[in-house]
Structures are given as structure tokens and as C-alpha cells.
Amino acid sequence: MQDTKTTLTSTSEFEKEVYTGLTDYPKHLSSKYFYDKKGDKLFQDIMAMPTYYLTDCEYEILEDNKEEITNLFTEFGAFDLIELGAGDGKKTKILLKEFSDKNVDFTYVPIDISDNALNQLHNSIEKELPKIKVQPFQGTYFEALEDINSRKNRKIILFLGSNIGNLEHDQAKGFMKKIQELMEPEDLLFMGFDQKKNPQTILDAYNDKEGVTAAFNKNVLARINTELNANFNLEQFLHWEVYNPETGSAKSYLVSKIEQKVRIEALDLNITFKPWETIHTEISQKYDDEIINWLAKESGLEMTTAYQSLAYGYKNCVFKKV
Numbered sequence: 001m002q003d004t005k006t007t008l009t010s011t012s013e014f015e016k017e018v019y020t021g022l023t024d025y026p027k028h029l030s031s032k033y034f035y036d037k038k039g040d041k042l043f044q045d046i047m048a049m050p051t052y053y054l055t056d057c058e059y060e061i062l063e064d065n066k067e068e069i070t071n072l073f074t075e076f077g078a079f080d081l082i083e084l085g086a087g088d089g090k091k092t093k094i095l096l097k098e099f100s101d102k103n104v105d106f107t108y109v110p111i112d113i114s115d116n117a118l119n120q121l122h123n124s125i126e127k128e129l130p131k132i133k134v135q136p137f138q139g140t141y142f143e144a145l146e147d148i149n150s151r152k153n154r155k156i157i158l159f160l161g162s163n164i165g166n167l168e169h170d171q172a173k174g175f176m177k178k179i180q181e182l183m184e185p186e187d188l189l190f191m192g193f194d195q196k197k198n199p200q201t202i203l204d205a206y207n208d209k210e211g212v213t214a215a216f217n218k219n220v221l222a223r224i225n226t227e228l229n230a231n232f233n234l235e236q237f238l239h240w241e242v243y244n245p246e247t248g249s250a251k252s253y254l255v256s257k258i259e260q261k262v263r264i265e266a267l268d269l270n271i272t273f274k275p276w277e278t279i280h281t282e283i284s285q286k287y288d289d290e291i292i293n294w295l296a297k298e299s300g301l302e303m304t305t306a307y308q309s310l311a312y313g314y315k316n317c318v319f320k321k322v
Helices: 013-023 037-047 053-073 092-101 115-128 141-149 169-182 199-206 212-228 289-299
Strands: 079-084 106-112 155-159 188-194 237-244 249-256 260-264 269-273 278-285 301-309 314-321
Touching: 013 212, 013 269, 037 115, 037 212, 053 092, 053 188, 053 199, 053 301, 053 314, 079 092, 079 141, 092 106, 092 115, 106 115, 106 141, 141 169, 169 188, 169 289, 199 237, 199 249, 212 237, 212 249, 212 278, 289 301, 289 314
Parallel strands: 079 106, 079 155, 155 188
Antiparallel strands: 188 314, 237 249, 249 278, 260 269, 301 314
């Protein structure tokens, strides 16, 4: 059976990527579209799960090293703290509170694809840390790079949560290279890397028994239903997680349980699925020191400091421009 294609004339990025991903072979959708109001809440629930170790690891690192990190960031005076993929800012608030308590001269620039997440973060900071100057920016990481380029203050760029792992190695190298090109010698990049570990620990983090991660993965289909007037039956798709300990790649899929046809009215598109056909939705890359150093070298960066959570093998690395 063949998918019924039409000529897509819409300029919406969401529509373009849904059209391209679902008419491609194998099918794929971007994980950035997990995030709407419902998706934001599901991800907050995921971060609170005991099996999702990444949040606790980074929380531990920031809490244990907040004074040293403050000294590092304030070495050259005032700066813009630019956070890519800020989300709810729970971990970042450890540093924000420390900076506020010490009257550090800085502006916080949270960047996220979700307006809902940014509004919640902005409101919570105004309430909890009213002294902090906040300038939210809504957009993708790559759109954010243009905003970074327009800033005149010294830049501290945060990229937490091992979000770099959502990119293949070549994409990550290109992304870090673009950041490097926008950095001045005194700027810093502070980035989280989840490291290779027991494969079962990784699978448990992305495939919880409660089904929260499954609902999060399927939320991309729910968004297509709502925003593009489609008729995906979410119950007919299985959340499936695989991890390759050799490459360090954890990948998420949605698997069609049956032969089915889906109609997407906004795209005038019919999509067919064979039984057990997949939609690839996310990669969560895991690293070792060799890969981190390779990415830095290829990007024109030098690692100057690393903070590590030993319990689960997680690192926050600080890079400067070579």
C-alpha cells in the first residue's frame, strides 16, 4: 500500500515536518513536537520519576558545586545567562537563587520551543526570585543561535539535561560548532552529558512501568490530531525503547500494532501503516569521555572543567573557545 501524497503549500514548520516525516521511509517525527501544554506536564512527571535519574544527577551536581560555578561565571563581571531548552527551570533555579543571594550582575535568557513552559518559568521566577532580570525567548535551539549572536554582554550558555543527546553525533558537532562561532574568548558553554552505563538503567529511564514516557511519546500523535485534524488512534500504537550499548544510542519509536490508515485533513494526506511499522521519534545519545572530547575538538572548543555525579555517571562540562 502506498501513502497518498499531495503538494504541500503550507509554510508552517510543524506541518512541513509532519508531512515529510510521515511520507518518508522509514517514518519519523521530531521529538521537539512532544511539547505543548500537555507534553510539558508529562515531561515534568517524567523528571519526577525515580527511574529517570538524569534530573537528580544534574540537581546534585549544581547543588554541590553552586559556589564554585558562581565564581567561574562571575570571573569577568556581568553576563547573560542563556539557557537552551529551559523547560521548567527547576535545576537552573539552584544557580539563579545563588546568583540572586550574592547580587550577581546578570540577565537570565531562558529559551524554549514551548510558550507554555516559558510563561510558567517566567512567572515562577518573578514570584520566587524577583530581583532577577528575565528575557524569555521562544524558539528552537537553532533559532536561538541568532538571538545569541545579537547579544553584546559576555555569554554563559547553558545546555542542561543532556539535551545534546537528542542530536546525532554529526548534528551535535555542527550545533556545537555554531555555538563556538558565536562565542568570544571569555564566553563559556556549560553542557550536560549523560554517560554510558548499565543498559537496563537506561531502558528503565525511558520506558517506565507507569506508562508516563509512553504517553509523552504518543503526545506527538495527539498534537497532530488536535492541530492538524487527524484521526490517529493512540491505542493502536506501542511505545518502544531500544538501547545499543556499543554506540550509546537510546532510541524511541511508535509502533503500529495493526494495518491502518490515518487521515490528516490539514495536509489533505492519507498515511498507511503496515502491522509493526515504526515511527522513529527520539534519540537520547549516551557518551563516554572519548566522545565528549572528540565533539569538543571537532567544534573548536576546549573543556576546562567537568563536574560529575558518580552515582549514575553524568557530567556537566564547561567549554571555552580555543
